[in-house]
Amino acid sequence: MTTHAVIATPGAQVDAVGIGRDFGSVRALAGVDLTIAAGEIVALLGPSGSGKSTLLRILAGLEQPTTGELRFDGRSQLGVPPHQRDVSMVFQHYALYPHLSAQDNLVLALRYGRGMSRAAARARADETLRMLGIAELARRRPAQMSGGQRQRVAIGRALATRARVVLLDEPMSGLDAKLRVELRVEIVDLLRQLGTTAVFVTHDQAEAMAVGDRVAVMNQGAIEQIATPDEIYDLPATRFVATFVGSPPMNVLEGTWAKGRLNGPGFSVAAPPSAVAVGVRPEHLRLVRAGDSPGTSRDVPGSSAGPGAPAVSTGEVTGRPAGGAGGRAAGEAAGQTAGGAGGAAGAAGRAADRAAHGAGPDAPDSGLSLHGQVVVAERLGAERTMFVRSAAGMLGLRVDVSVPVVPDEVVTVTAPASALLCFGADGRSLPVPAARQPS
């Protein structure tokens, strides 16, 4: 994309108040409140069927709400047909006229949507195609373009009209991963230059977090949380948000609260009353091997056995739980058959026994500590995602690629109290200390 000075059109403030929509017995939206500031980009993120498209279509005027009010800059939009709302829309499947060139697709929208003269519409169309770096496509018809080029033209058509609200419904879902990243950077850059208010629907969390000034996470027709990407990630309001956003998702361990602690299989952490589960992000978990000095999993390289070293480093933890009731219990908890490489029951059995029945070594600050067994690690760029099976469930960790991965190794996984987030029975997060701010 080339940078050109463009005339910004201030976006409209959008107020959706108590928007509900029923389709027969299906409640697609259950009282959505959403205020979007002028010029703000909000990403609507949620699983299939959560109501994202229905909300977007109501903003566009393509769908009427069953209940609620919708205002643009304070003016009610209920009953206002789509073409009289100051909105433009980008669909997943381009919706370009196949018999018209890129330029004429834009010209048509400007002439009939905006009542511009042919000359003015041409000038605006050419300016927009230049902004999107596709001036050379002006004379081509959609069939003569790649998918990415077609979608650029469709975005150009939506932006050319300088509508004060732009609605994008999964605009990049038909494109390959590399192109999606390129195009989303360009779209955000253009929307910011133009000052347009934008609502961007996606079920791709990375896209939502990259594009949105704020992200609205939807679930079952309601917005569970609307906040900046940092807040959504660091301080999720609900267990649903915590586990929907993040890859791998936040680890959530169930327990029973008593006397200031949440106790679960193999762990015990300090927790506020009414906690029923504790969550921790994969990057906050530390991997500790016997003989390691505790450090974050990213710090661990070099502190323990290197690649190719035997599974046993030092101390009492060996590779595979072996023999004895404890070893079997942990082996079963880990989906493994007890017995095998380690041979004697002894120390490995004791470590495995703790994994199955007791808390791990005391964490210095009442944080999390539990034993588990390495299952697998997946390479992801500069890091690996490692999965460790514990009595409390499968744990996902982010580790540096230089951390040796030894399948079946019994390890300890810890996290400081400051990295833990507790959830109540209603799925809501319980208050965290004021000192904990989003990164």
Ligand SMILES: Nc1ncnc2c1ncn2[C@@H]1O[C@H](COP(=O)(O)OP(=O)(O)OP(=O)(O)O)[C@@H](O)[C@H]1O
């Ligand atoms: N025209 C319709 N008639 C009946 N039910 C509908 C209609 N449109 C949507 N729904 C239902 O409303 C709910 C919300 O659908 P919606 O398309 O808004 O979800 P979504 O979050 O956009 O999903 P997706 O990501 O799959 O597009 C779903 O249960 C859907 O089946």
